[in-house]
Amino acid sequence: MTEHKNFVEIPFQYRYQCWFCAEPAADAFTFPDQHHIVLDCQHPKLTIPSCVECTDMAKQAAVDSIWQVQRQVKKALMKKYQKDLAIGLNWTEEALANAGFEGGNFAGFQKSAWFMYQVAKARLNFMGWPLVVDGIDVVTEEGRNDFQFDGVCYPSLEHAIDHFSRTFSLDSGLLKQILAKLGKENFAQAVRICRLYVGATPDEKLQALRTLSS
Structure with a gap:
């Protein structure tokens, strides 16, 4: 892998791994660079080790920070x-x-x-290691919206809803309404209820929601 200016410090145990996904790092990704029009980047320019696939995904991210790039890469991996x-x-x-x-x-x-x-x-699930450039910590952004369930870290609750809806042919709208009533901490229960109403009529689904409200 070619040496780059602003390369982040790499802990020994991660020295050959992609910062995005932990696969072998045969490439590097710099942010921001000529591929990105960035108006409000709050951290210095930096380069991280990455695999070829994650590099390609990262270059397509039209965002303002490396943390937002990371989320876009996770969404692309989720789809893959x-x-x-x-x-x-x-x-x-x-x-x-x-x-x-x-x-x-x-x-x-x-x-x-x-x-x-x-x-x-x-x-x-791999979330990289803390970023340090020239001895200075790159502070992690607040407000991350990852959603962890059953051992998998989804990019967001919306992605978890989409994944389960596709996998079990669930009504995603119904699942969202049930989660609104039960809370995301009861995600497993919400999915179980939705699976009972696969193929149900709109009236039957409405009755299910009324039951939860009572």
């Missing part, structure tokens, strides 16, 4: 791994190993699915 993350919702490692797919059309799926789920989860 939609199906792989769904493995962890529908299977356990043991159930997948004992699924009896050996020799059939799903043998390849059985062999690689849990590994891909672990890769997706690890890349999404």
Whole structure:
């Protein structure tokens, strides 16, 4: 990897890893640079180690800070791994190993699915290390809106809602309304209720909401 000015300090245990996702870092990303029109960046120009994929994602982020770039990269990874993350919702490692797919059309799926789920989860959950440039700490932005549930760190509650709605064919509008009543800390309960109303009529869904209000 080429040396860059303003390269962040890299802790020994992360010396070969991408700051965005912890995959091997074969590239580097500088922010801000000629790819970005930044009007209000509150931190100095810096360069971080990154993998080629995250670098490409990061260059597309039209934002004002490295922390906002990080969130955009996580959203892109979430989209890339939609199906792989769904493995962890529908299977356990043991159930997948004992699924009896050996020799059939799903043998390849059985062999690689849990590994891909672990890769997706690890890349999404990795939040980098504290950034230091020339001995000066780059202060983390306040107001992060990550949402953690069942061992996965989603870029936001909205992304978690979208992921579960796609995976289980849920009515995302109903899920949002239930969460508004129960609170995001009861996300699992809200999803369970929504799964009971897959294919339900509008009146049935309305009655479910009324029940929660009573």
